[in-house]
Amino acid sequence: MDFMMSGLAACGACLFTNPLEVVKTRMQLQGELQAPGSYQRHYRNVFHAFITIGKVDGLAALQKGLAPALLYQFLMNGIRLGTYGMAEAGGYLHTAEGTLSPVRSAAAGAMAGVMGAYLGSPIYMVKTHLQAQAASEIAVGHQYKHQIFPPQSWKVALAAAMVSGIAVVLAMTPFDVASTRLYNQPTDTRGKGLMYRGMLDTLLQTARTEGIFGMYKGIGASYFRLGPHTILSLFFWDQLRVLYYKYTK
Template sequence: MDFLMSGLAACGACVFTNPLEVVKTRMQLQGELQAPGTYQRHYRNVFHAFITIGKVDGLAALQKGLAPALLYQFLMNGIRLGTYGLAEAGGYLHTAEGTHSPARSAAAGAMAGIMGAYLGSPIYMIFPPESWKLALVAAMVSGIAVVLAMAPFDVACTRLYNQPTDAQGKGLMYRGILDALLQTARTEGIFGMYKGIGASYFRLGPHTILSLFFWDQLRSLYYTYTK
């Protein structure tokens, strides 16, 4: 049940943050393999992209890809938060005297993150649900490092998976993620590697906090009605 509630919590957060994922993808594909200044910029920044997509393609376009995103979140964060929840329920986050242990919480969070990473996600630290202010600050601060480190690979993956293919399904633009990275860096420069970084960052904090909030609420309801 812990894994189910965790997955549902992540899905709830995804419904609210998926539009930023759409914005990020559009910005990453804008001017693909074109030198800066040689193409028309349809999206100037995160907010302009959000408004433009809504006006031109309709509000429904901001939720494109929601179904696979929900599945991904359910599997990945279901494991992350669910594993942490089991550790908490088992009393592993407290010392022998019964006090809460930040070190054990960090260790449990890291282990939960590693298990989530096995499904292809970066490791994020899971914070105890009672420390909401700490979780908010830590999520935003640590998010800077995560986004900066992962942005080039995120851009490459987006382009790799959205490239045209031949009849056999072979990509026509990139041979793999390394080739996508090199081509992007060579033609678009360092800034091309960080397209959509604003949307990535704005999404990370709210998604983390919403996931924790929904998780805590679902668990409270569950334990209230099962006792």
């Protein structure tokens, strides 16, 4: 669960910060191995870069490389924070006397960081290639022509559903947990719940007794269910609509 929560938290932040990552990547590649003043500056500053990219490449270009960026954040931060959390929970960061050891904490943090960065490096490379892609008039650095999925592929819809699913499960899981517990609680002879009085009471009791993580139980299953469920629902809806019009005309 430490791995899952750490990774999903980083993905949630990435949804909002990826445009800045696109701007940063292009500004870092601008003027690569060229003397100052000898090249055209397409991006004068952060704000100018935002405007230029949005105007020339379109607003969607500000989220280029989002899929590998999310995967990178999930993998790197899941491993980094999850591994450190496991070391802390296992008591490896404390001395025999029970006090926190700064040396052990630093060593565990460094090892976890190295593992996350090493395993995430190939994905980071793909992300950088995609974020550097631009129209010829504002292109900087080498232009790789990667294409993750072919146009109109079901994989595009699945990736979009999985990306948007991060925000959905983060917002909805507490209510889903509460709803599950409300439906599953024992009742008296009149059908009145014996554990919870309603949705708000369920949320408050859960948070007070089990902590904030208690409100996110099952978030992994919810997330990995959401994408396929969305795609399959749309697929069956589309097929049923085709059959309906075929046999009613």
